[in-house]
Amino acid sequence: MTSLSALPQHKARAGIQSVEVGFALLEVLSQAHGPLMLRDLAAAAAMSAAKAHRYLVSFQRLGLVVQDPTTARYELGPATLRLGLATLSRLDVVKMARERLPTFLQASGHTLALAVWGNHGPTIVHWQESARAPSVNLRLGDVMPLLSSATGRCFLAFGPRGGRADRSAPLLEAELSLARKQGRSDVPTSAALVRAMVHETQERGYGWVRNVLLPGMSGVCAPVFDANGQMALGVLSMGVTASFDIDLQAQRLLAMTRQLSADLGGSHT
Template sequence: MANEPRDPVPPRQQKVQSAEVGTGVLKALAELAPSTSLSNLAEHLGMPAAKVHRYLQALIASGFAEQDPLTNHYGLGREALWVGLAALGRLDVLKVATPHLVALRKALNETCFLAVWGNKGPTVVYVEQSIGEVTLVTRVGSVLPLLGSSTGLVFDAFLPEAETAGLRQQEQALNPQALDGDALQRQRTRIRSDGLQQIHGLLLPGVNAVSAPLFATGEQLAGVITVVGTASVFTGARQDEAARHLGETARSISTRMAGVQPG
């Protein structure tokens, strides 16, 4: 009958629906990382801003979101980072690479890190920090440029064109000095041939780096490992030595990765 009232939604179903919406807001924060305004987030979700705001307050209270007091923009909170790290801990490449990076850092006393390909590009998932008077801070969760870092250039050389094209076009539009066309293709060919990429002050002035690819079964790129150091000491013969150690480490990890069964 037309005027017959609808059955109320059971409390348990209400909780499920609420959890689904909250998860959607959390995913949207990840997609719009590192931060976004309330209006932009609401538009992205196709939801009223007032409703999104209520869920944001709940996420902030639980530590899964945070608000910048200067910009009032929202981003992922510390608890979301821990959940992400727990998920990353299940990655075979992280499990396999970690002890090798520990040994590499001890051998070179330079900062070493592992990056994997994320939805925003090359993303740092593990760091072994150098010990000494001068250290280079590379954070877990940092997203590196594709064409403006040695790590990114290795991803560009070994990933399928379809995966990198969008990010590469964005960076080239923002930086006209970025390599393009034939020059970029020659660099890819050289990186594939050498199995390494060395740079001097590309991402940061005074910072040099060398990167190498990691492969899983079927020669599928699983990640990139990088050693970074200050140009005052990490140069010349020392950087060449680091490149040799890095190449050996990358081959050891890739050999081990080839024997890891997915699942």
């Protein structure tokens, strides 16, 4: 008799292996730069051409794959587009990011926040403070300035053009006017300096400030892009300047936001 201790603790759920095998063909097509010949598609999926052809016949019937009658090359079909759009429509980028913050918080040790573009500019929608960091006087719903915050600089550099950019114009002009009146030297005070700041932010791939918005505090904000190439979210990391390594925090943050973008069907350019 087999003892209880000899039984496997976790039994894998039964599935249909042929479905899993056939999916390799769809995966290859999704990563290809264009339609593929049968032999190339089969080789990339590590199966014989005859075996691949049988799967492709079924996939064509389902609309998952189409074949060009002229070139005989295979490409993803309309059913895959419908599935992809349905998946994207159900994605909640804020929820996805919130679920990943605890792991990132443990690795970074600094306070984190999520921001989206609201009616009045970049708006904090989630805040997660590090136990090791000092309390910061920011609240949910706070609108971050475009010129003096890492979040604002990130949205200014990567935010979508068109309607959102039009709404940012009066906000930017008001901040420029105030900065000139105050004689500030730590933020741009002219359109030319704003363009230079935006260019640097785009080159780096993230917005950052050191002792600008809050004395003794530094921050980094990286963008998350959706499938349309639009900035959907900003992820902010901030901490005491003396212990906040901007370059290190930026690289950690970019690894997270790039993965989020990929999961949304977007990418960092």
